[in-house]
Amino acid sequence: MMKEQGSEGRQLKTLRFEADLIVTGGGLAGVCCAITAARAGIKVILVQDRPVLGGNSSSEVRLWVLGATSHMGNNNRWAREGGVVDEIMTENIWRNPDGNPLIYDTILLEKVTSEPNIRLLLNTAVFEVKKKSADVIEEVMAFCSQNSTLYELSAPLFCDASGDGIVAFLAGAAFRMGAESESEFGEQFAPSAEYGELLGHSLYFYTKDTGRPTTFVPPAYALKDITAIPRYRRINSQDQGCQFWWIEYGGRLDTVHDTETIKWELWKVVYGIWHHIKNSGLFPEASTMTLEWVGQIPGKRESRRFEGDYMLRQQDIVLQHTHPDAVAYGGWSIDLHPADGIFSEKPACNQWHSKGVYQIPYRCLYSHNVSNLFLAGRIISASHVAFGSSRVMGTSACGAQAVGMAAALCHQHQLHPRELLQDARLRELQTSLIRTGQYIPQLQLKDEQDLVTQATITASSEYVLHSLKADGDYISLDASMAQLLPLKAGNIPPITVYADVKEATVLQVSLRTSSRQSHHTPDVILQELSLPLKQGQQAVFVSLDTFLPEDHYVFVCFMQNENIRLRSSSDRISGILTVFNKTNPAVSNYGAQTPPEDIGVEAFEFWCPERRPAGKNLAMDISGGIALFSAENVRNGINRPTFQPNIWLADDGDSDPRLTLHWPEKKTIREIELVFDTDFDHPMENVIYRHPERAMPFCVNAFVICNDRNEAIMRVDDNHHSLQRIVLPEPVITSRLTIHLKGTHGNTPPGLFAVRCY
Known part of the structure; x- marks a missing residue:
């Protein structure tokens, strides 16, 4: 037993740990940073002041993870973030397609604790920073309230991913x-004082139907007058969780130090809204419903932003500027909210999209005046306007992965963050990131160490898109739709589609492409046709005699006509999809973006896919076919569809689809990397949405790799990830590798974006 009568000057239990990198903040950004760095070989301490990982995406807050895909509501095709965050999201879909926040928590915790190079400290808050010199951090002090332990944590490198930037601030x-102000960066969308300078916090609630009448007596502090919320008429009993994202408050306060005040106001609002739903008599369906969960901490949007050597700004997003030090990207709209939040008479948000994804430069990811401090998450170097886009979790995770890899290279070469801007080191950073699944727009992987660059590549077959079979339902042209097809520069082949016409009419066809290879906004009209159609079912020949100036996707647009239905196809092919000129109010998509002339944002139309099981391709025949799915694509350095499909696909009639790498002499192979199609167009929201599949239909579900003696050296089953990095238990000496693909999760033509060998 322990017995102590009294003592002067007792001290807390103190533990001292050292690492190569200390990451403060265990939100999604901190998690992805820590995992990336640990897998790159350095020792990491991850300090999280909450009992769970994930920050705003965790079960404590329950905000969906989103980024450039924007709920599939913008023109950013195949834009979901890659790397560790993609691994997390594909695993979450596999285990948790119903979006249970608690299961999502377990996936994050498993990913972190499975890394032997990570020491995780939960419930541990940093409260002090000690510096070696004016611009160098030496250690941080942290306290865990659960074990009453003080931690002294030292490292040569630090990353602040804490949201409020506690380490960077101290x-x-x-x-x-x-x-x-508008004048500082020339940002025309800079908000007025009336609109406000800060975004507030939000707090959510979940409900469930008990199947029997329930009562609700509101707490005394619940908001009494629901009409104090200008948007109260939008309240309905079916929404829950982050569908109530607009329950926002605090933008007029100090969003760091007034957080507890803000939380209490949000609690008042939440319980007032539920009282309104349960007891106003306007929602009889709520008579058997009860509150299942109310958030205990608010989800923060904005507080401090720290300055790097460059500040991301509105023009970078709208015009998609290129940067030589690009290491990440974004694509969410510039999404600013009125500072008065739920009590504002103004719309709850003001979202303006760009035509495509934009690059995030490395110079935004470290402090310009603290030389060994990286920045990750929503605190990166960005203006308030640009922050409106870069703040979302998918984008934050993408940038944080770049920080994790940069930290590993800094450790390896004994450098501070800024010193990675040397050309050779920057190329090494970009190459390392792409190898781990990161997508960097407009960059191709060029890796001289990859043995595949020296190999002769053959395939058992190569897919050619001659037709999409006419076996599906008819799709009404209640809204304009387009088949998105990849083509080489040159003449555009004619196609045949299949129509069912209610009464004689004219089908308007518009052939479009994008003004840049880097986006998929159909803002260039190449040709327009008017095709008379008779009543009844018929084949429609569309003769396209124009010229495509560069390799790119074309949009064969069939304009709205309620008298016409077009036959669909059950065929699903990697890099082939339909898009619709419909609306998605959830992301301020009303079919077209028509901004005021003075805010520096472009006008254009939205053409977006539908979610599966909808979103079928159009049945069609393509004269001459589209032969862009060759085996050579596996070493072109682009691991998703961009201006071309960038994938090798086997013919759908191939009974043993396989890709073979030949070398003139034997090679010693220790590691093999395979990149699969997990449909980067699918947003994979981790909560609220129920996803129709556990694995993406285009993804190869099993494969076998054989050596030059046809011996299997590796077999993987139940694959559902984009990247399989296979470190062989023993090096293989061979002059040939053959990769046999054993089907996909959706009976689609199997294929690979990339094969790399080291």
């Missing part, structure tokens, strides 16, 4: 809070 890193 270290004296330059920061901003609030909005810049």
Whole structure:
């Protein structure tokens, strides 16, 4: 037993740990940073002040993870973030297609604790920073309330992914809070004082139907007058969780130090809304419903933003500027909210999209005046306007992965973050990121160490898109739709589609492409046709005699006509999809973006896919076929569809689809990387949405790799990930590797984006 009568000057139990990198903040950004760095071979301490990982995406807050895909509501095709965050999201879909927040928590915890190079400290808050010199952090002090232990944590490198930037703040890193004026960066969308300078916090609730009458007596502090919320008429009993994202407050307060005040106001609002639903008599269907969960901590949107060597700004997003040090990307709209939040008479958000995804430069990811401090998550170097886009979790995770890899390279070469801007080191960073699944727009992987660059590549077959069979339902042209097809520069082949016509009419066809190879907004009209149709079912020949100026996707658009239905196809092919000129109010998509002339945002139409099981391709025949799915694609350095499909597909009649790498002499192979199609167009929201599949239909579900003696050296079953990195238990010496693909999760033509060998 322990017995102590009294003592002067007792000290907390103190533990001292050292690492190569200390990451503060266990939100999605901190998690992805820590895992990336640990897998690159350095020792990481991940410090999280909450009992769970995931931050705003965790079961404590329950906000869906989104980024460039924007709920499939913009023109950013195949834009979901890659790397570790993709691994997390594909695993979550596999285990948790119903979006249970608690299961999502377990996946994050498993990913972190499975890494032997990560020491995880939960319930541990950093409260002090010690510096070696004016611009170098030496250690941080942290306290765990659960075990009453003080931690002294030292490292040569630090990453602040804490949301409010506690380490960066205490270290004296330059920061901003609030909005810049229009004149500072020439940002025309800079908000007025009336609109406000900060986004507020939100707090959510879940409900369930008990199957029997239930009562609700509101707490005394619940909001009494629901009409104090200008949007109260939008309240309905079916929404829950982050569908109530607009329950927002605090933008007029200090969003760091007034968080507890903000939380109490949000609790008042939440319980007032539920009282309204249960007891106003306007929602009889709620008589058997009860509150299942109310958030205990608010989800924060904005507080401090720290300054790097470059600040991302509105023009980078709208015009998709290119940067030589690009290491990540974004694609969410510029999404600013009125500072008064739920009590504002203004719309709850003001979203303006760009035509495509934009690059995030490495210079935004470290402090310009604290030399060994990286920045990750929503605190990266960005203006308030640009922050409106870069703040979302998918984008934050993407940038944080770049930080994790940068930290590993800094450790390896004994450098501070800024010193990676040397050309050779920057190329090494970009190459390493792409190898781990990161997508960097407009960059191709060029890896001289990859043995596949020296190989002769053959395939058992190569898919040619001659037709999409006419075996599906008819799709009404209640809204304009388009088949998105990849083509080489040159003449465009004629196609045949199949129509069912209610009464004689004219079908308007518009052939379009994009003004840049880097996006999929159909803002260039190449040709327009008017095709008279008779009543009844008929084949429609569409003769396209124009010229495509560069390799790219074309949109064969069939314009709205309620008298016409077009036959669909059950065929699903990687890199082939239909898009529709419909609306998606959830992301401020009303068919077209028509901004005021003075805010620096472009006008254009939205053409977006539908979610499966809808979103079928159009049945069609393509004269001459489209032969862009060759085996050579596996080494072109692009691991998703962009301006071309960038994938090798086997013919759908191939009974043993296989890709073979030949070398003139034997090679010693220790590692093999395979990249599969997990449908980067699917957003994979981790909560609220129920997903129709556990694995994406285009993804190869099993494969076998054989050596030059046809011996299997590796077999993987139940594959559902984009990237399989296979470290062989013993090096293989061979002059040939053959990869046999054993089907996909959706009976689609199997294929590979990339094969790499080391």
